[in-house]
Amino acid sequence: LQxxxxxxxxxxxxxxxxxxCASSGFSLEYHAVGWFRQASGKEREGVxxxxxxxxxxKYADSVKGRFTISRDNYKRMxxxxxxxxxxxxTAIYYCAAPERGFWGAPPLSDQGYAYWGQGTPVTVSS
Numbered sequence: 001l002q003x004x005x006x007x008x009x010x011x012x013x014x015x016x017x018x019x020x021c022a023s024s025g026f027s028l029e030y031h032a033v034g035w036f037r038q039a040s041g042k043e044r045e046g047v048x049x050x051x052x053x054x055x056x057x058k059y060a061d062s063v064k065g066r067f068t069i070s071r072d073n074y075k076r077m078x079x080x081x082x083x084x085x086x087x088x089x090t091a092i093y094y095c096a097a098p099e100r101g102f103w104g105a106p107p108l109s110d111q112g113y114a115y116w117g118q119g120t121p122v123t124v125s126s
Contacts, residue, residue, distance in 0.1 A: 001025040001115060003095050008120030015085050019120060021078040021095030026115070029073035032098055032106045034113060035080045037091035037122075044094075046108025048080060056105040085124045092119040 007019040021033060034049035048069040049058045057069050068081040078095060096113035098106055106112065 003028075003097060003115050003117035005093060005095050005117045005120040008093060008122045010123045010125065011085055012126050013086055013124055015124070016081070016083045017085065017122060019080040019082065019093055019095075019122075021080075021117065023076060023097070023115075028076045028078065028097065029071075030100050031115075032102050032104065033069075033071065033078040034096050034106050034108065034110075035067075035069060035078075036094045036096060036108075036110060037089075038094070038119075039088075039091040042091075044110055045091075046110060047093075049105045049108060050078060051105045052103050058105045058108055060108055082122070085122075087124045090122060090124050092121050094119045 002024050004022045032052050035047050036044050038044040047060045047063050050069045054071045066084045071078040095117050097115045099114045
C-alpha cells in the first residue's frame with residue numbers, strides 16, 4: 001500500500017509544474033491527501049491538503065496564491081499545480097494520506113498520515 005508521485009523535474013524560475021499523486025493497493029478516492037516537501041538540510045514542510053470530496057483545502061502561507069491542490073476521484077488522482085516557482089521551492093515533494101475516515105482537509109503537520117509516497121524531485125534553477 002503506497003502512494004506514487006510524478007511530474008517533478010527541472011524548471012526555470014517563474015515556471016510551472018503539475019505534480020500528480022496516485023495510489024497503489026488502495027482506493028485514493030476515499031482518502032484525504034496532503035502534499036509535503038523537504039529541501040536538502042531542512043525539515044519536511046506541509047504545503048497543502050485536500051478533503052475527500054475536494055471541497056476543502058489548506059495551504060501553507062509560503063505557497064498561497066502559487067500552489068493549487070485538486071483531485072479527480074474518478075481517476076483516483078490528486079494534483080498539485082505549482083506556479084511562479086522560485087529556487088526556494090526546490091525540494092522533494094511527497095503526497096501522503098491519512099487512514100480512511102478522515103473527511104476534511106488534513107493538518108499540514110506530518111503527524112497522522114498513514115501512507116506516503118517516495119517523492120518526486122523539483123529543482124528550480126536557471
